[in-house]
Amino acid sequence: MPVGTLGTVKAVSPDELRDLGANMVLGNTYHLFLRPGSDRVERLGGLHSFMRWDGPLLTDSGGFQVFSLAAIREIHEEGVVFRSHIDGSSHEFTPERVMEIQRELGADVAMAFDHCPPGDCERSEIVEANERTLRWLERCRRRFGELEQRDGRTDQAMFPVLQGGTHVDLRRQHVRQFKELGDWVGWGIGGLSVGEKKSGMLDVLEALHGEIPTDRPRYLMGVGYPCDLIEAVSRGCDMFDCVAPTRNARHGTAWTASEGQVNLKGARFRDDTDPIDPDCDCYACTRFDRAYVRHLVAAGELLGMRLVSIHNLRFLVRLGELAREHILLGDFPSWSRDWLERYHGTGV
């Protein structure tokens, strides 16, 4: 899912998103709540209409941003009181409020409000965050049900968010506790890719593989880079979001099939008349060459940021398409091994 933090995937239009094959876009509850305001988005017809994206939309719970971006005033059982990173204004997110906000935004998939502890914290803190996340999940589900009743509409889905850091036992326990609460249409895996070792993340995904029902989509939140995507798909994950494709693009970094990650500002691209990635079918690669894109990104031109963003997004979307194809063909294990070997061979 391309990340549309503020109701726009940075530098890319909704028509370009459709053209590059994006199936679903992510919006950030925290950011949209502050700007332009979820009540305003609702008055304007919801986020789909606001940003002119008629495909599926998922909004995160705001939990990750509240715990990482805002100046937190207080975390208590009721919720989190925080100050906006924009103007310092004070707000409170409770599980109930977060469900209401995502209803206002009109997300197709809403995420439950979770307590996301820092990546390097003590086990005891993680235990506490897991327990709170569980209690908050019950409150989210209750309010979610009330909103469905109020509106007479069941077209929004809600995913719970698993926590537990890299503690495999805590992760397993969390899944089981969630399952005891009932069935879920999809599962969010939070609290990973927050600075832990890569092996820690993969161990967790493997442990969760036997626990989460296989007929439900698993959304690995905040991941990732091309290799992470393949590694996580290998371990059963279905959905992803990450700012890397667009953020890296704005700094001139592109992913390519044959050369891995390249920084297009490099002098070696000055006279290179190949596309960013000769294997790619995106607008940037079918229309422009590296010499021009190199010139644009070196000069800080906005078109350069756009072209590399479109390319990186298409690169990941296509990687997902290829992974799906090979799963259906039955040769995903060998295909993904070859793919990773080739990609790592580029020095990434």
Added chain:
Amino acid sequence: MPVGTLGTVKAVSPDELRDLGANMVLGNTYHLFLRPGSDRVERLGGLHSFMRWDGPLLTDSGGFQVFSLAAIREIHEEGVVFRSHIDGSSHEFTPERVMEIQRELGADVAMAFDHCPPGDCERSEIVEANERTLRWLERCRRRFGELEQRDGRTDQAMFPVLQGGTHVDLRRQHVRQFKELGDWVGWGIGGLSVGEKKSGMLDVLEALHGEIPTDRPRYLMGVGYPCDLIEAVSRGCDMFDCVAPTRNARHGTAWTASEGQVNLKGARFRDDTDPIDPDCDCYACTRFDRAYVRHLVAAGELLGMRLVSIHNLRFLVRLGELAREHILLGDFPSWSRDWLERYHGTGV
């Protein structure tokens, strides 16, 4: 002509330029000479190919930038020695070199190298600049002819650039001196819109009207805003370039038919579901509303800069189309008077 300073009209793709009806794009000789280098652009197939713009291209002479942007080391009869505003490197522009650079870039229209004095300088300085511009024009023409012979191609045009500040007599004299040198396929009018009073510019255009052959396009350089365009067309001008549509757009300022110039960051647009300009047929106006564009520009989002740039460019291109229509209909005087009255009525 949308301004593509560095081989890209900021925030806009060549396909979007074509879609908004741009007929011709301007590239900046000074900027492209420094980055990515006109020799490199030539090796890469010329500016059309480099930036993927297959419509007409005009390049300026670099004179305006050398005299306004670079750190000048020395102006002498041979040319101008200057330091790059990017890295301080030293370069020399002579009339001959400037013709060669524009040949390397592959412009359809090249501009002669002129001495453009500051807007507030003494008459004696302007006289001197006019005389030098005349001598440089002869040298430009000679080198231009040599290059045509060398390449066996006559598909590039060269326009001379008139100077003379707001001194109507010096302007008239300059035209006559140029005419004595021969015929020109088009005429550049430089040294206006550089801080002088608006009436001074209009007086010059009126004086030039009787002097420049009417069957040759007149290019008013560096102009302008919507009203300037109408006022100048009224006085016989045919071609324009200005960074205002795209530069203003990046700050959220849009031109509209019924409300004049508006800053879309204004709080009054927060819930406005009209397009930027209800009378406009551009991509931004047919696809998005003010509430969304307001949100984008207020948050500094790149898509906002792109949408307003597309709109402002389309606004000027369409204004040119309308002017042409009314000239052909024979009612341009009354149409333009009404248009200006209505536009000024918005408080612009």
